[in-house]
Amino acid sequence: MFRETAIKEIEAIREQYPTARAALLPAIYVAQREFGWLSPEAYESVSSVLGVPRATVRGVATFYAMYKHRPMGRHLVQLCTNVSCMILGAEKLVDFLKNRYGLEAGGMSSDGRFSLVIMECIGACGTAPAMLVNNDFYENLTEKYIEEILEKYR
Amino acid sequence: MERVLLKNIENPESADINEYKKAGGYKGLPKALGMQPREIIDEVKKAGLRGRGGAGFPVAMKWTFASADPKFPKYLLCNADEGEPGTFKDRPILEKNPHILIEGMAISGYALGAEYGYVYLRGEYPGAKDVLNRAIAQAYEQGFLGDNIGGKGVRFHLAVHQGAGAYICGEETALIESLEGDKGQPRIKPPFPVNVGVFSKPTVVNNVETLSNLPYLIEIGGEAYSKIGSPDCPGPKIYCVSGHVERPGVYELPMGTSLKDIIYDHCGGMKAGRKLKAVIPGGISTPVLPPDKIDCPMDFVNMPKHGSMLGSGAVIVMDESVCLVKVCFRALKFFEHESCGKCTPCREGTGWLRKILGRIEHGEGVDGDIELLLSVAGNILGKTFCPLGDGAASVVQNFIKHFRPEFEEHIRAGKCMVNG
Ligand SMILES: Cc1cc2nc3c(=O)[nH]c(=O)nc-3n(C[C@H](O)[C@H](O)[C@H](O)COP(=O)(O)O)c2cc1C
Numbered sequence: 415m416f417r418e419t420a421i422k423e424i425e426a427i428r429e430q431y432p433t434a435r436a437a438l439l440p441a442i443y444v445a446q447r448e449f450g451w452l453s454p455e456a457y458e459s460v461s462s463v464l465g466v467p468r469a470t471v472r473g474v475a476t477f478y479a480m481y482k483h484r485p486m487g488r489h490l491v492q493l494c495t496n497v498s499c500m501i502l503g504a505e506k507l508v509d510f511l512k513n514r515y516g517l518e519a520g521g522m523s524s525d526g527r528f529s530l531v532i533m534e535c536i537g538a539c540g541t542a543p544a545m546l547v548n549n550d551f552y553e554n555l556t557e558k559y560i561e562e563i564l565e566k567y568r
Numbered sequence: 569m570e571r572v573l574l575k576n577i578e579n580p581e582s583a584d585i586n587e588y589k590k591a592g593g594y595k596g597l598p599k600a601l602g603m604q605p606r607e608i609i610d611e612v613k614k615a616g617l618r619g620r621g622g623a624g625f626p627v628a629m630k631w632t633f634a635s636a637d638p639k640f641p642k643y644l645l646c647n648a649d650e651g652e653p654g655t656f657k658d659r660p661i662l663e664k665n666p667h668i669l670i671e672g673m674a675i676s677g678y679a680l681g682a683e684y685g686y687v688y689l690r691g692e693y694p695g696a697k698d699v700l701n702r703a704i705a706q707a708y709e710q711g712f713l714g715d716n717i718g719g720k721g722v723r724f725h726l727a728v729h730q731g732a733g734a735y736i737c738g739e740e741t742a743l744i745e746s747l748e749g750d751k752g753q754p755r756i757k758p759p760f761p762v763n764v765g766v767f768s769k770p771t772v773v774n775n776v777e778t779l780s781n782l783p784y785l786i787e788i789g790g791e792a793y794s795k796i797g798s799p800d801c802p803g804p805k806i807y808c809v810s811g812h813v814e815r816p817g818v819y820e821l822p823m824g825t826s827l828k829d830i831i832y833d834h835c836g837g838m839k840a841g842r843k844l845k846a847v848i849p850g851g852i853s854t855p856v857l858p859p860d861k862i863d864c865p866m867d868f869v870n871m872p873k874h875g876s877m878l879g880s881g882a883v884i885v886m887d888e889s890v891c892l893v894k895v896c897f898r899a900l901k902f903f904e905h906e907s908c909g910k911c912t913p914c915r916e917g918t919g920w921l922r923k924i925l926g927r928i929e930h931g932e933g934v935d936g937d938i939e940l941l942l943s944v945a946g947n948i949l950g951k952t953f954c955p956l957g958d959g960a961a962s963v964v965q966n967f968i969k970h971f972r973p974e975f976e977e978h979i980r981a982g983k984c985m986v987n988g
């Protein structure tokens with residue numbers, strides 16, 4: 415079950431909407447942060463705080479790409495490969511992440527340091543290729559630059 | 569033209585309320601509060617403001633429907649889902665000029681009689697979420713949001729709702745479903761959101777850029793605003809340019825600036841002087857154009873006459889190093905991934921198109937594949953629940969229409985002319 419602080423946080427979010435159900439997406443984000451991923455316990459917790467059936471929580475959560483249904487590495491690398499990034503070399507960067515860090519699309523590095531998700535457009539097309547690491551944008555990527563960036567994430 | 573929407577964004581503190589005010593902000597709202605709601609809608613009508621989210625729908629018309637509905641409360645939703653590939657025009661407003669959006673929403677809320685607003689923000693913009701939340705808190709402190717705006721007893725409350733990575737949630741009825749805590753699957757229309765929207769109440773959904781036009785529009789008046797840019801479709805417009813140009817980025821220009829001028833003047837022409845091969849002018853769902861068709865005014869009225877659409881104003885420029893079969897294939901991978909699965913032609917059709925394009929791209933295409941693509945596309949077009957399916961089908965049709973020999977060569981030679 416959630417810690418007390420997380421319950422308080424969800425209750426505060428709930429206040430922003432006329433229905434409890436509308437707080438579901440933000441509550442799932444809280445659960446993901448608290449549990450690291452959407453474990454059965456995470457679903458159960460959201461379900462009991464908002465009074466929404468567990469199957470509904472799961473049904474909604476699995477629709478969205480940013481909810482994680484398996485344990486994740488300590489840092490989340492989200493690399494865009496949509497057209498603007500692709501025509502400026504994003505695919506080579508996918509290969510680079512694989513060869514250099516053992517990171518496969520949708521997978522985790524064996525040391526648990528990184529998870530990689532291949533993204534549709536992340537809105538950084540003018541400075542492509544681009545990625546997000548956790549909450550930070552990195553743009554105009556090259557292999558060398560990626561190495562420098564990932565050094566910072568241990 | 570002096571910038572309106574992206575004014576002052578070079579200032580590192582531009583997102584702060586006091587910097588926004590110093591740069592002339594929060595002038596439109598007090599003026600609006602001195603007018604009757606009906607008068608505001610009339611100004612917007614005179615201005616000829618069209619929605620910047622992609623479809624170019626007249627803003628005043630949507631507002632008139634919603635304000636005429638007797639049900640309360642009404643809701644104003646800002647569409648900050650910005651998922652159309654190639655699009656990054658709302659992001660600088662959200663991250664660097666959030667108060668212009670908040671002021672615009674407060675004006676719209678007053679005009680509509682809407683007391684509650686949400687910004688539906690895509691999950692991929694976590695930085696913008698923090699900026700917006702801080703800006704909203706500042707606006708409450710200074711009385712631009714709350715129960716007694718400008719001391720006039722006007723109520724408008726605003727919160728950010730974060731999406732979770734689904735392109736379809738940019739479609740307004742899917743956005744509403746998602747805001748209500750459900751899967752983002754579009755609703756049947758009618759009823760339209762202006763009558764039965766979020767929480768079953770009258771709801772206006774407008775794009776970030778659309779709403780950000782309001783403070784300036786009200787400040788200078790609809791008449792003066794209508795003189796900016798294209799007479800058919802006036803106002804400032806943010807074009808976002810990516811791909812093989814010297815200076816990609818966001819450009820706020822008068823609506824109707826020619827696509828050619830955007831590429832060759834504003835963006836400094838093709839990167840390293842290479843040759844232009846193709847342009848997608850308004851985000852990936854809009855029809856691709858060959859180099860001889862780019863002398864066209866980029867607005868909602870004129871682009872359709874030139875064989876494409878303004879869409880989100882996201883210009884993707886491609887030089888000769890690009891294989892267009894591959895681009896088309898990548899686009900369909902996107903549509904297949906983002907199809908919400910609600911209706912069969914789109915759910916199945918996008919997958920079929922992706923598979924056929926994939927085998928052509930990988931040198932395994934067979935005779936008749938082009939006809940097969942066109943037949944599948946034809947069976948999607950006009951038969952889907954929402955425009956996502958149509959977008960996917962028309963992408964395939966237009967790539968083949970303008971670049972058929974490249975597809976034929978792939979099939980004939982079993983390999984790519986560009987990448988070997
Ligand atoms: C598949 C699909 C995706 C869309 N994505 C967006 C989007 O990301 N942002 C947006 O403002 N409008 C998007 N729209 C358009 C919205 O449905 C709606 O028309 C728009 O938000 C209305 O605002 P406007 O009148 O200010 O343009 C999308 C439409 C479709 C069909």
Ligand code: SF4
Binds near residue numbers: 736754907910912957
């Ligand atoms: S066209 Fe596609 S995205 Fe739209 S409702 Fe049908 S399946 Fe969903």
